[in-house]
Amino acid sequence: MHVQEKQLNILFLSSWFPHKGAPTLGNFVHRHAQAISRKHNVFVLFLAPNLTKNSTNPSIEHRNFEGIDTTTVYFNKSGLSFSNRIKAFNVGLNQLVTERNIEFDIIHQNVIWPEGWQGVFAKRKLKIPMIISEHWTGYHQAERGKQPLKVKLLSNFVASSAEFITPVSDDLGLAMRKFGLRSDYITVPNVVDTDIFILKKKEAKPLRFLHVSSLYEDQKNITGILRAWKSASDEFSDIHLTIGGDGPWEQVRKHARDLNINEGSISFFGEKPWEEIAQLMQDSHVLLLFSNYENLPCVIIEAMASGMHILSTKVGGISEHISNDIGILIEKGNETELIAAIRKLHNEYPFSKEEHLRKIAEQKFSMDSVAAQFDSVYQKAISKFKGE
Numbered sequence: 001m002h003v004q005e006k007q008l009n010i011l012f013l014s015s016w017f018p019h020k021g022a023p024t025l026g027n028f029v030h031r032h033a034q035a036i037s038r039k040h041n042v043f044v045l046f047l048a049p050n051l052t053k054n055s056t057n058p059s060i061e062h063r064n065f066e067g068i069d070t071t072t073v074y075f076n077k078s079g080l081s082f083s084n085r086i087k088a089f090n091v092g093l094n095q096l097v098t099e100r101n102i103e104f105d106i107i108h109q110n111v112i113w114p115e116g117w118q119g120v121f122a123k124r125k126l127k128i129p130m131i132i133s134e135h136w137t138g139y140h141q142a143e144r145g146k147q148p149l150k151v152k153l154l155s156n157f158v159a160s161s162a163e164f165i166t167p168v169s170d171d172l173g174l175a176m177r178k179f180g181l182r183s184d185y186i187t188v189p190n191v192v193d194t195d196i197f198i199l200k201k202k203e204a205k206p207l208r209f210l211h212v213s214s215l216y217e218d219q220k221n222i223t224g225i226l227r228a229w230k231s232a233s234d235e236f237s238d239i240h241l242t243i244g245g246d247g248p249w250e251q252v253r254k255h256a257r258d259l260n261i262n263e264g265s266i267s268f269f270g271e272k273p274w275e276e277i278a279q280l281m282q283d284s285h286v287l288l289l290f291s292n293y294e295n296l297p298c299v300i301i302e303a304m305a306s307g308m309h310i311l312s313t314k315v316g317g318i319s320e321h322i323s324n325d326i327g328i329l330i331e332k333g334n335e336t337e338l339i340a341a342i343r344k345l346h347n348e349y350p351f352s353k354e355e356h357l358r359k360i361a362e363q364k365f366s367m368d369s370v371a372a373q374f375d376s377v378y379q380k381a382i383s384k385f386k387g388e
Contacts, residue, residue, distance in 0.1 A: 010106055028298045049076075050075060134176065167185065205238050226256050242280060243267075246270070246271040301321075
C-alpha cells in the first residue's frame, strides 16, 4: 500500500478560471482546485486579458481566492497577443518559482484549448510530470462539428506531453481518443461541495422543477424545454419550473411569455452565487436538463447531493452516472418524451429515494472523494515520469 510521504506542490494551470473580467469562468475548475487542496498545496497561475487598453502589460494580481493561492497575470490582447501571453506566463512562473521559491512536484493543466501550451512550457522548464484535466465539449465532433486544424495541432502537442489525461467522463475520454489524442486516460469526475449542497425535507406540492445552466440555446435547448413546459403546465396546475443561470435569462423569459406559458407555473433568475443555487436545489424536486450535448454537468451532481431526482437527455457522460433509480433519461430533442417524463414524475415522484441520491453524491463526487482520485493520479504520474 502506498504511504504518502508529503504534501505535493501543484502548479495548477488552466484555459478557464474565474477572474475580474469573468467571475464565473471555469468555476468547475476552481472546484477541482479546492478539492485537491484538501490533500496538497495548490498554486493557480492563470493568464487573463487586460480589461482596459492602457493597462500595465503584464500586471500581476495575487490573492487567496476562496482558499486557493491564485496568481493572475493580466496581459494586453492587442498587437502581438501570443507574444504578450508568453511574456505574461514567464513573469507569473518566475514569481512563483524564483521570487516565492516554490518547488513544484507536478503540473496540473486544465483544458487543453487554447492555453494548454502553458503546461508543456512549464514541464520543459521545471522538468516535472504533467497531467491534464479536460472538460471541453469541443472534442465531440458529431455534435460540435469538425474543429480547425490549429485545435488539432495544439491538442496533439499538449496531450502527447502529459503522463495522464483525466477527462470528467468516460464518454469525453472516448471522444478525445477519436479526435486522435494519444495518452493514458483515467476518468476523474466533477466535484460537489457537500457542505454547501445539502439535503433537506421538501414540500410535497407543488412539484418543483429546476433548470440551471448557461442558457445557450444550441447546447441546452431552452426553447425545447419551454415548449414542453407549456404543454405540461397546461395539463397540471401543481407543478412549477424555475429556470435561469449566467446567460440570457431575460430572453428566455420573453420567449416564455410569447408562448403564453402560465406565469404562475414558471419563474426566472440570472447569475447567482453557489449558496443561492444550493438553496434553490434544497427547495426543488427535479433537475431538468434537455441538452443536445454535455460531458458531466456540475449541476447534476449538485442536484444529487441536494436529493433531487434527475430528468435529462441521454447525452455525453450523463448516462454513466444516472441509472433508473436516480433519474429518467430521454432522447435529445424529443419533446414528447420530455412531456411524458414530467407527467410520470408528477404522478409518481419518488420521495423515498432522496437520501439514496445524497449518499451516491457523497461517495462519488464529494471533495474528499475527488481529492483522493486526483492524489492517485498524481502518484502514478510521478512514478511514470521517473520511469519506476
